Amino acid sequence: MLADWLEQSLNETASTPRGGEIPGGRFRVPGPGLLELTPVSAAPEAPAVVLSVGIHGNETAPIELLGASLARLEAGLMTLGSPVLVILGNLEAIRAGTRFVATNLNRLFHRDLADTGMEADRARALMHAVDAFFERHATRRRLHYDLHTAIRGSQYPRFAVEPYADATTTPEQWQWLAGAAIQAVLHQHTHSWTFSHYSKHYHAAQAFTLELGRALPFGDNGLAPLAPMGRMLDALLAGRSPATAEASRIAFFRVEHELMRHAEDFRLCFDDDTPNFTEFAPGTCLAEDAQAGSFTVGETALRVVFPNANVELGARAALLVSATQAPPTS
């Protein structure tokens, strides 16, 4: 039933049961692409967990990974121990196999959002679902992992983006992420209005965007490197503390600059297949924009993450980052 929920959410003609029993609790489908799991009993220290996948429609590995965890829960290999809201983000884009349909959903998670269109409506529905879920579990710690994959290869194939917000990340989170084989963390330098930023900014949740390898079609994902992440998802569903590892295993970076695309006539000055975290020396030209001019690396070398010359006008075409000290771990 739970594993079917993923498939049926993507198949508009199938009728998904609106609720039922699962090992250790109940499930409910409060809306399209939403699955709420409520345990019969949960330890007071078990967090309220939001797990989102498919915010970009062509990022399929997280959907398969989470589907496998839900199947294990349904098969009784574990019992539910935490309240969990599972979200399948951009349903139309997943059906189309594209990053988005009209605009990038992962820039729209803002309470003052005035945009119209499918993605804006979906952002409002998801914000409402998260608000209602955290409200229902107001006494619990809040956690949101938004699972993605990247367009390019990467010097660190699995990395986390830590959204910028007032709430601070607890040291335990770095140990959990290390235990789930996350290799690097990127601290955002400003508000980004992504889904993980939404939960951190408005709900003070521990929240991250997790990049889990490359964006590939369904069936083409090699999930073996994601096994530790799968075990973390299992632990969260079961209300157990995930496995930990030394945070010193993680390389930490901070965003120094956001390269924006302003003009139609815009190009990045390096190869399309340049992996994430590639370093460029001072004096290297990174972008040419007919409106904003060219961007050249200053006195300190910079690494490029998420380069994409084909973004919408006014959108981010790359993050430029540098290594930073590890945050306090206790």
Ligand SMILES: O=C(O)CCC(=O)N[C@@H](CCC(=O)O)C(=O)O
């Ligand atoms: O590989 C790429 O260029 C994009 C991968 C992706 O979708 N990344 C997220 C990061 C969100 C964040 O900054 O927290 C995105 O661009 O939305």
Ligand SMILES: [Zn+2]
């Ligand atoms: Zn993504």
